[in-house]
Amino acid sequence: MTKIGVIHPDTLRQRVEGALRDAITSGVYRPGERLVERELCEDLGVSRASVREALRMLEAEKLVNIVPHRGPVVATISLEDARQLYELRTLLEGFAASGFVNNASSAKIADCEIAAAELRIAAERQDQNGVLKAKAKLYDTILGNCGNAHVWETLRGLHSRVNLLRATSLMDADRLPKSLAEIDALIQAFKDRDAEKAGEIARLHVNNASKVAFRYLKEQVSDPTAS
Incomplete structure (x- = not known):
């Protein structure tokens, strides 16, 4: 029984x-x-x-x-704290993306492609929770197959804190289409098995995201009632 x-x-x-x-x-x-x-x-x-x-x-x-x-x-995040968080993310996510290319199976790359498609659908629906979940799924796949468990553990902690900023900046009308295009390019680099290109795109993606997050954070500092 x-x-x-x-x-x-x-x-x-x-x-x-x-x-x-x-x-x-x-x-x-x-x-x-x-x-x-x-x-x-x-x-x-x-x-x-x-x-x-x-x-x-x-x-x-x-x-x-x-x-x-x-x-x-x-918790709140200061501008300096945010700068350091994104600086570390840039380094580690570039490393993780390159490691993913070298370690992931074709099935895992397909999983990333599926997560990216779900992300685009959620973005088109202006579904912030859906975007967050799809991004989490994408990152979990990349980090879980990058060949370094310590990088995975560190980045998962960083992402939790960065999400405090994403809550206001994630759906930025100017940033979102560019973010989706960058993720599409990252998936293509995975499919091409181009580790150098994947690392480059991942670093660019984080760097561009940081600019929007910093802008929103500065607005909140200057006007604590801003949403």
Whole structure:
């Protein structure tokens, strides 16, 4: 007789953590916004203990700050911090793209092509959550097959923080078509098995994205009420 799988204690916490992470990175909760535990418990239908444990995990990812006498708030990113994050992303994503060409199977390249198609569909529908999910799928495939698990682990952490900026800049009308074109070029480099070109395009993609993110961040600094 087939037995029901064991439910691990971390399962609920991981679901709560994922829901809060998605809400933060998609812009439901904005940088600097206070996260009220009671309201989170009501919204998610879970205990305060589950919410607190999830918040601790997100604090470790630097998505949440626990402020004395105020409680948890969504983290903010300074211009200097953003500059350093994108600088590191540029280096690592160029390396990962080149490594992907040298290590990925044809099936994994096809998976990237599928994710890129899903990204374009979500963008055409102006579906920000869909764009974020498609990009996450694309990056997970690239990073998971770049031949270096440490690069994967580091970049996944960076992407969580960068998503704080993407929540406002991702759907920029001028940037989005160019971003899609860059990703199409990256997929073509994968298919051509051109590691040097893939690395070059990946670095260009991050560099161009950083310019838009910096612009939005500067606007927020000059006008904290700007959306």
